[in-house]
Amino acid sequence: MPEIALQNIHKSFGKVDVIRDVSLEIESGEFVVFVGPSGCGKSTLLRVIAGLEDVTDGSVHIAGKDVTDEEPSDRGVAMVFQSYALYPHMTVADNMSFGLRMAHRPKAEIDDKVGRAAKILQLDQLLDRKPGQLSGGQRQRVAIGRAIVRDPKVFLFDEPLSNLDAELRVQMRVEIAKLHKTLGNTMIYVTHDQTEALTLADRIVVLRGGVIEQVGSPLELYENPANAFVAGFIGSPRMNFAAGKGLPGQRIAFGGIEFDSPVEIVDGNEVSVGIRPEHLDSETGVVLPLKVELVEQLGSTTYVHGVLETGETVVAEQRAGGCGLGDTIEVRFDPKKVRLFNAAGMRLR
Incomplete structure (x- = not known):
């Protein structure tokens, strides 16, 4: 049974079709990346899975349960956004534990979960600091930690590295890959950067105009593109x-x-x-x-x-x-x- 199953998802804003009849299955523990040009519908599709957008038609299933009409908090997912959205007056520990405290979880449980997440993300020496005292990469780790403490079935990342400089993006990309190996949770990651897609994904979903153009492993999409759009989008410099x-x-x-x-x-x-x-650097050939x-x-x-x-x-x-x-x-x-x-x-x- 797939961890996530999207069945004939259609999403419109007024007369504008943003997602058009998308069906997709994501297995438990997979790292799947949604990639495509701006406006292709990748973030909207992620928000549909999270429950932040209602579907116009179709259904969303998570862990075998139809969650199409359920609230985001009841879906067992945690989302990390492009903006860190941290409370500036709170410490790292308080930011990470905020959701648990609002749910009135026991203090011992909160301390344990925050401690474990901080150790995984190498934030254990920064728990008393406030966001203004952190680098961009550290702030993004805090935002990820806030998601980890919820023990979600599925992590959803919406272009989490786009606000970082080039060097930090590379570092955080490595850290997210390590995080996936450590936790083993299902992860869905949205980006317009095909380099991130190629280096992180078990499978890549290439979208254009609200339609899935091709789904496959990075190597499969690189070597066997289904069409010229995928061939030109995957690979740098482009084909x-x-x-x-x-x-x-x-x-x-x-x-x-x-x-x-x-x-x-x-x-x-x-x-x-x-x-x-x-492929234009051969010693032999035409x-x-x-x-x-x-x-x-x-x-x-x-x-x-x-x-x-x-x-x-x-x-x-x-x-x-x-x-x-x-x-x-x-x-x-x-x-x-x-x-x-x-x-x-x-x-x-």
């Missing part, structure tokens, strides 16, 4: 796309060259050819001439922005530098690494 055309003999014309198609293709059909920047427009040197890795003979721009990842602006270089790729998409953006297999 290169250029126009191609089917030729006789199962070959493809693209970027001023021809190569053997990795899948069956109809002669004369227009296709979109997708190649990831890291040669692709590229006129260099920009070189980004990032230590051990260089990203070369270039123009194909057909005028389309692509990015190639290079481990060895040496090219300059205006140079024409030859990059190589393995045709098996190419992903082809039809005019509707669907993957050709």
